[in-house]
Amino acid sequence: MTRRPNGTVRKPKPAVASDVPGLPVRMAAAKLLSIVVDARTPLDGLTDNDNGHPHYLALDGRDRALLRAILTTALRFRVTIGKLISKRLERPLPPNASTLTHILHVGAAQILFLDVPDSAAVDLAVTHAKGDPRTARFAALVNGLLRSLARGKESELGPMLDATLDAPPWFADMLVNAYGEPKAHAILAAHRVEAPVDFTVKTDPEGWAGRLGGFVLPTGTVRVEKLQANVSDLPGFAEGDWWVQDAAAALPARLLGDVAGRRVADLCAAPGGKTAQLALAGADVTALDVSRNRLARLVRNLERLRLTATVVQSDLLSYAPDELFDAVLLDAPCSSTGTVRRHPDVPWTKSAEDVAKLAALQAGMIEAAAKLVKPGGRLIFSNCSLDPAEGEQLLRDLPAESGDVSPDPIRPGEIAGVDPFLSEDGTLRTTPADLQLATPGISGLDGFFAARFRRNA
Template identity: 55%
Template structure:
């Protein structure tokens, strides 16, 4: 009998046509790559996802995929402990230490299943494709498929308010929170870290009017809070005419501690991106804005131009700055660990640690001494940062007062901050933490953690 004629084998498609060309795969690969950079390289997520100067693979995505990558990473970091627990519960043996690439793929897949409005099938299938496309993980594609399908069937979606908040708080951070705030308050702060932060706008005038126009609610005399924004913020009413700027309500408080700045010479140090500079300019101050980053100073100038506000802008280091005459008031919003902003920047919990906090506290002490030299006799100095750690706040203040007998503490009083009296401590400091302003688990509650102390030069 004649043999059956065999069909010629179809030549294998190039990898770029078979795997890498799958819709949505590139975005997930970028998400896994950036997650690894955060966890292993302790690299700032903001820097990597900047549309202009960010990671080249991220910049190579279209705007829709960039937004997806950001959403995946926010969820994967905000709920990292919970996601790890769900994965571990469905693997017979722990992943080996050198399986970091596989772990990142699993976290990216699980974050989509548990936190985002992405079809489970797409999240699973693309995670399997990611494994197959990477020689380091190709042999684990079946494991990834099984684990993620079980998570899709069995796990509760996140956030789970009943879950122990410590699960999603790294050990180093939890130990400091518990030591400084007590276990109950530490748990409330860790719970707040798992909630997405709202968008706050500082308005030039009439917060109630702008709250009505924008569909938000007024918080205090100059802030409008938006629970959600559909589309770019720049397309909201009032943006083009410079009626407001984006700024968490807590970040707007330190500038108010300088009091009435109308007609007074004011220095805003470490000024970029310019929210506090704008407040001081809007208050009538004759403002000098200083920042050592030329790229950040460009952003500050652009913001002031949009807001129709003007200030002298200088790109220079504080340690080298020597003005012709001292200032009536100086605001130093110093570089810090940013642990007060974990709601917005969950990578901070994994890129910072105790050693970094001590290093930054030492830098703040040096900068505070330099800032003090710029204050005229009788003038005010406000030291602030967005850390919730005492080492970067109260401890820096105590060391400064012990070192400089030409300055005295000028305590903040509750009546100076209408609506925020709860944030004034017994010592007269401003101290906000993320669980404040929370009511009935309001998803649009909370505020960033901030510290500020005010001094007067003798």
């Protein structure tokens, strides 16, 4: 406090977010966590560097990285964090205290899992609570609870992780029903580990593995556990020598076999990884997508890679080309439940009802895609879902949906490294619990389903 010349006392103004180092990023994290969990909004759009949420765009690069780390951690371990918080409450928080809950989860994620001093995480959470009229009266609770969490984490965190499935019930139940309890638990354990970065390279996988600091998977993908620089700063980026693509996502295009000189349609093509694979293999590729913005990104990616394709903006269900294609790849929109390692918001923004709607859409898309293939030509259907409703079950229902195609099973030994992922019926299924290597950080791959068909004469 300072004293005015007339003897009155001037009280200091309360600090605003911009005055407290580290506070804006914590406030943004709690805000965006609320939007993800309460409004079921995907995190990718909120943290897009061009069109993201204003709270995100207001941060500098270093704080954006911290915000993403806080959010992905808070979502990856959301159930564990919630249990450790709940056991410290004498009574549940009021139903309308969602802002307080998000502040606590942001603080807890830092204390339990991130390299942030406990004192900083606690103090900033308390300052945040004090500065919000909705949570100011809970500031003492925030202080006491988070300090208790910091004191108890060494003894409590491990046992709680062992006893907890970090997933909402609908998602955990789906995995258990689909894969059995042991494998479901293995998938959920893999989701707790940050995914490695995979590269599809144009040539010389062994050489690029050395230059990028990684190794070559049995399928030919180059894998790096943790990048030491931004993707755009890595050798070979500007020259277009490779692109980032999960090892599982790189498999469906290869199931078409030799496409050199053939007309191939890549439906739902953006952002273009599979289009690039097909173009590199010598196909005459038509890349179709309904989104103008996503196609613009595909075009930029192809330009960097120095590859070409005919780009068409259209809804697949109304697309009518002048000529049928020798082969078609349909990587259909889906629940994305196979990408949880990279996108831990997915189980919290999707639901079983969403899966059912998407499966119905996919059935119609398969029927439309089949009509674009020449008689005798191949059709690949794939998606990055772990839910059989969007894969195995959908396939069982397919004969009732369309008589245009017949199964063309994938044969053992046909493609290097793929045999462990083949089902008895010749379809492909990968999960994050597959491809077990030396450590969890280099193991696993996205959950993917793929099936191959021939167009009937």
